[in-house]
Amino acid sequence: MLVHLSRNLLSKSIQHVFKALSNNSTGVLSGLYIYAGSKEVVFSGSNASLTVQHRACITDNNKIHIVKQGSIVCPAKYLYEIIRKLNDGNVVLEVNEQLILSITSGNTRVCLSGMSPIDHPFIPTTYHQYTGKSIDVSSSLLKSLIKQVAGAVSTSEAKPILTGVSLEVQGNQLTMIATDGVIRMASRSIYIENERGFFGSAVIPGVNLMEIVKLLDDEGDGMVTIQLSHHEIRFITQNHIIESVLIEGLYPSTRNLVPTTYVSEIILNVKSFRQVIDRVFVLADHHLITIHVSEKGLELISSTSEIGDVRDELLLEDKNGENFSISINGKYLISTLRCIESDNIRIRYAGTKSPLVLLPASDNSTWLFLLTPVMTKDKR
Amino acid sequence: MLVHLSRNLLSKSIQHVFKALSNNSTGVLSGLYIYAGSKEVVFSGSNASLTVQHRACITDNNKIHIVKQGSIVCPAKYLYEIIRKLNDGNVVLEVNEQLILSITSGNTRVCLSGMSPIDHPFIPTTYHQYTGKSIDVSSSLLKSLIKQVAGAVSTSEAKPILTGVSLEVQGNQLTMIATDGVIRMASRSIYIENERGFFGSAVIPGVNLMEIVKLLDDEGDGMVTIQLSHHEIRFITQNHIIESVLIEGLYPSTRNLVPTTYVSEIILNVKSFRQVIDRVFVLADHHLITIHVSEKGLELISSTSEIGDVRDELLLEDKNGENFSISINGKYLISTLRCIESDNIRIRYAGTKSPLVLLPASDNSTWLFLLTPVMTKDKR
Numbered sequence: 001m002l003v004h005l006s007r008n009l010l011s012k013s014i015q016h017v018f019k020a021l022s023n024n025s026t027g028v029l030s031g032l033y034i035y036a037g038s039k040e041v042v043f044s045g046s047n048a049s050l051t052v053q054h055r056a057c058i059t060d061n062n063k064i065h066i067v068k069q070g071s072i073v074c075p076a077k078y079l080y081e082i083i084r085k086l087n088d089g090n091v092v093l094e095v096n097e098q099l100i101l102s103i104t105s106g107n108t109r110v111c112l113s114g115m116s117p118i119d120h121p122f123i124p125t126t127y128h129q130y131t132g133k134s135i136d137v138s139s140s141l142l143k144s145l146i147k148q149v150a151g152a153v154s155t156s157e158a159k160p161i162l163t164g165v166s167l168e169v170q171g172n173q174l175t176m177i178a179t180d181g182v183i184r185m186a187s188r189s190i191y192i193e194n195e196r197g198f199f200g201s202a203v204i205p206g207v208n209l210m211e212i213v214k215l216l217d218d219e220g221d222g223m224v225t226i227q228l229s230h231h232e233i234r235f236i237t238q239n240h241i242i243e244s245v246l247i248e249g250l251y252p253s254t255r256n257l258v259p260t261t262y263v264s265e266i267i268l269n270v271k272s273f274r275q276v277i278d279r280v281f282v283l284a285d286h287h288l289i290t291i292h293v294s295e296k297g298l299e300l301i302s303s304t305s306e307i308g309d310v311r312d313e314l315l316l317e318d319k320n321g322e323n324f325s326i327s328i329n330g331k332y333l334i335s336t337l338r339c340i341e342s343d344n345i346r347i348r349y350a351g352t353k354s355p356l357v358l359l360p361a362s363d364n365s366t367w368l369f370l371l372t373p374v375m376t377k378d379k380r
Numbered sequence: 381m382l383v384h385l386s387r388n389l390l391s392k393s394i395q396h397v398f399k400a401l402s403n404n405s406t407g408v409l410s411g412l413y414i415y416a417g418s419k420e421v422v423f424s425g426s427n428a429s430l431t432v433q434h435r436a437c438i439t440d441n442n443k444i445h446i447v448k449q450g451s452i453v454c455p456a457k458y459l460y461e462i463i464r465k466l467n468d469g470n471v472v473l474e475v476n477e478q479l480i481l482s483i484t485s486g487n488t489r490v491c492l493s494g495m496s497p498i499d500h501p502f503i504p505t506t507y508h509q510y511t512g513k514s515i516d517v518s519s520s521l522l523k524s525l526i527k528q529v530a531g532a533v534s535t536s537e538a539k540p541i542l543t544g545v546s547l548e549v550q551g552n553q554l555t556m557i558a559t560d561g562v563i564r565m566a567s568r569s570i571y572i573e574n575e576r577g578f579f580g581s582a583v584i585p586g587v588n589l590m591e592i593v594k595l596l597d598d599e600g601d602g603m604v605t606i607q608l609s610h611h612e613i614r615f616i617t618q619n620h621i622i623e624s625v626l627i628e629g630l631y632p633s634t635r636n637l638v639p640t641t642y643v644s645e646i647i648l649n650v651k652s653f654r655q656v657i658d659r660v661f662v663l664a665d666h667h668l669i670t671i672h673v674s675e676k677g678l679e680l681i682s683s684t685s686e687i688g689d690v691r692d693e694l695l696l697e698d699k700n701g702e703n704f705s706i707s708i709n710g711k712y713l714i715s716t717l718r719c720i721e722s723d724n725i726r727i728r729y730a731g732t733k734s735p736l737v738l739l740p741a742s743d744n745s746t747w748l749f750l751l752t753p754v755m756t757k758d759k760r
Contacts, residue, residue: 077664078688085662107693111688111690112687135707276488308480308491310490
């Protein structure tokens with residue numbers, strides 16, 4: 001391999017894929033893969049569960065001169081740090097027969113011991129022109145969808161399937177569902193304009209989806225092609241391919257979890273509710289916040305023994321039905337409220353033993369969040 | 381105590397002193413002290429070694445209404461978080477006879493269990509008008525002085541005196557010296573325009589001085605009055621008093637450490653030197669960087685076994701004397717170069733067993749840094 005390219009392009013390309021690497025990886029997965037083809041240089045990093053691949057194509061903006069094709073895997077952390085600290089200008093990457101990558105830039109000459117890339121996962125770059133069974137979603141909509149749902153996955157490995165997010169495509173509708181099986185459930189459906197024969201379902205590790213949100217942030221707006229195989233799901237953009245493994249097994253049905261009736265419904269301003277909850281949470285021992293709903297509004301109370309307590313109030317935008325009191329886990333409520341994009345939220349109460357249902361106040365949205373109340377002593 | 385004041389003023393005041401508190405403190409030192417006098421509200425935090433006190437005076441800009449004087453110590457972490465999360469507007473602080481601090485702001489009502497402030501260190505606010513034996517130094521000069529010297533203290537508790545910075549005033553000259561007793565020594569003298577009978581010396585904990593730099597950053601530019609007692613040193617600004625304990629004992633003489641002759645002297649551009657050292661440091665196993673000085677310039681080499689090596693070069697601005705090679709601890713050199721304000725640096729070499737002497741290239745500056753070379757196998 002012998003490639004000339006600019007320090008900026010090299011540095012950005014490495015940054016994109018460096019995030020996918022795990023500190024704990026050993027062997028070929030501890031390295032960053034570089035492949036020089038005829039018209040592009042491809043960078044790839046993987047932690048076995050998530051593989052991120054970035055290609056730098058030869059264009060008018062990207063001055064890349066590929067003298068000799070080839071590939072290598074080299075120590076990611078050192079490569080990343082060295083390239084970051086090079087002065088701006090031209091960089092020459094050369095791999096010799098002993099698998100040594102030499103990096104030359106100005107007066108700087110670096111030699112890094114490489115590894116054979118044979119066992120490193122490599123995703124064919126032809127996927128960038130993928131036209132098979134797939135759906136196209138705008139990057140911003142996909143990020144919003146993931147953020148609103150993936151926070152509700154279980155963090156316990158007791159039921160691995162619940163650490164994943166269920167993705168389902170039926171006709172023009174894409175639905176994501178996540179639940180920890182006990183306290184939280186989140187779901188949202190979006191309308192897909194362009195579906196090319198894609199159908200079926202998959203369970204994607206929640207942690208991978210959260211990484212994908214960060215990786216899509218790097219890419220800017222645009223369309224993302226989602227493509228599903230038996231064992232992987234791929235998110236393909238102009239210059240990125242992100243591939244995640246799937247969690248095997250049947251995702252439990254969540255339809256019966258949603259209460260079909262309710263005894264009270266309130267509408268709240270999201271921003272004000274978030275501020276009040278943030279404040280009350282400071283003194284919420286075990287994250288416990290008690291909420292009283294009456295004609296006067298919403299009263300929130302929390303306390304930590306031997307430290308103190310806090311009470312706060314919030315006006316309701318609207319209320320239908322009975323007054324009620326409920327204790328909830330403030331931490332989960334805060335993380336949910338952070339992902340809400342609408343101005344107002346609708347909360348439905350169906351009794352002390354039923355989960356609260358959180359919905360956007362506007363009827364046409366398809367997002368839904370369930371939060372099971374905490375049973376406190378006075379309610380038993 | 382009954383005080384009305386704005387959320388912004390309260391929040392800023394608490395932020396100033398919150399930094400002095402230690403997470404490990406118990407009892408009265410785990411709390412934040414609030415004192416309402418006739419014309420000011422004073423906030424104080426302490427970790428026993430460092431006490432930081434901020435006063436908010438009644439002025440046209442600071443709308444404070446002190447209805448009833450008094451004081452309390454209350455749980456710092458909770459107070460800080462709650463005040464930070466209050467909406468802007470008026471806040472009422474009230475302490476009742478049971479030592480409960482109630483905080484009221486809009487619809488928010490917080491009760492925090494307080495402690496009696498009897499054992500909390502309190503520095504009389506009359507020090508703000510201190511006119512006794514003291515020196516005045518501009519805040520920016522003092523910060524620069526501390527940054528350039530305090531990094532050289534020892535981090536080992538084996539010799540406690542070396543974890544401190546020696547401060548000495550003789551006539552119109554203030555000198556700070558720090559050394560780890562083995563590898564590094566830093567010293568700098570500054571000229572004091574206004575000394576009011578201050579003389580003598582003290583050893584101040586290096587960690588406290590580094591905190592003081594951060595605290596002075598909050599205050600903006602201005603003059604700092606330094607005042608020395610038998611057991612404490614005080615740094616006094618318009619609204620801050622920062623008090624540090626002193627380390628007891630005699631600071632060792634460092635005068636004999638500085639080589640009086642040298643066999644070679646080079647002058648380097650600080651910015652370029654810093655960039656090259658940063659780069660070479662990436663592969664510097666045990667922080668070891670080897671430097672070769674010749675007519676061609678400065679060559680720097682480092683390596684990590686089984687990973688790789690890096691070589692870099694830098695032109696010299698000037699050179700007098702012999703060529704030489706030396707191995708140094710790159711970490712110490714990087715932290716030293718970060719604090720240098722002049723464009724060029726002068727480095728003197730007096731043999732493989734003598735420390736390198738780093739000086740500003742301009743002759744009239746009084747900063748000096750010693751860096752003892754690392755003895756590598758080839759030199760034994």
